Amino acid sequence: AQKITQTQPGMFVQEKEAVTLDCTYDTSDPSYGLFWYKQPSSGEMIFLIYQGSYDQQNATEGRYSLNFQKARKSANLVISASQLGDSAMYFCAMREGPNTGNQFYFGTGTSLTVIP
Amino acid sequence: GAVVSQHPSRVICKSGTSVKIECRSLDFQATTMFWYRQFPKKSLMLMATSNEGSKATYEQGVEKDKFLINHASLTLSTLTVTSAHPEDSSFYICSARDNRDQPQHFGDGTRLSIL
Numbered sequence: 001a002q003k004i005t006q007t008q009p010g011m012f013v014q015e016k017e018a019v020t021l022d023c024t025y026d027t028s029d030p031s032y033g034l035f036w037y038k039q040p041s042s043g044e045m046i047f048l049i050y051q052g053s054y055d056q057q058n059a060t061e062g063r064y065s066l067n068f069q070k071a072r073k074s075a076n077l078v079i080s081a082s083q084l085g086d087s088a089m090y091f092c093a094m095r096e097g098p099n100t101g102n103q104f105y106f107g108t109g110t111s112l113t114v115i116p
Numbered sequence: 117g118a119v120v121s122q123h124p125s126r127v128i129c130k131s132g133t134s135v136k137i138e139c140r141s142l143d144f145q146a147t148t149m150f151w152y153r154q155f156p157k158k159s160l161m162l163m164a165t166s167n168e169g170s171k172a173t174y175e176q177g178v179e180k181d182k183f184l185i186n187h188a189s190l191t192l193s194t195l196t197v198t199s200a201h202p203e204d205s206s207f208y209i210c211s212a213r214d215n216r217d218q219p220q221h222f223g224d225g226t227r228l229s230i231l
Binding site for chain 2: 037046047106
């Protein structure tokens with residue numbers, strides 16, 4: 001089974017609108033962390049936001065927020081007030097806890113295009 | 117913030133040569149470093165995980181004799197692609213973390229092109 005699933009290969013959003021990028025995960029480890037990375041055309045990976053499995057509140061970082069629904073095993077990224085510079089590839093990732101070797105898994109990514 | 121420097125950013129070389137890629141953590145101790153390979157339109161593939169002072173753990177299907185990884189210090193890991201061939205052409209990314217509670221910080225990647 002896929003550890004991280006991103007079902008949206010491509011998304012479009014109007015500038016200044018909000019957009020949600022979906023991510024579901026699969027793990028039996030009670031301790032895990034969820035990440036979102038942005039990868040612009042240059043290829044670098046930019047860390048955006050992190051959510052720990054024991055965190056009670058949803059993580060927020062500026063215009064980024066993570067809609068963490070533990071029971072559904074989903075960790076959707078919400079980008080508010082989209083900007084043209086947000087156009088990029090976005091990867092959801094999960095790191096499992098020490099019981100399972102701290103393995104790191106990435107999703108296949110979602111390509112976001114912001115339309116002016 | 118934490119910075120990981122990866123060098124070179126781009127390399128073009130002839131088939132049969134060996135290429136070394138460096139990954140340095142600039143302002144934190146990288147206890148663990150990871151090497152990824154990116155395929156077009158696909159996610160990053162984890163190639164190997166290395167802990168400082170220990171042998172790297174390679175993922176299934178990754179040839180350890182082909183992709184030599186050294187992590188001799190807390191700030192430096194190297195990936196050497198030995199006897200590179202055109203099929204090794206790809207985008208290679210390293211990442212590092214201080215400890216298990218910290219997120220990984222990624223390098224900018226190395227675009228390797230083998231002619």
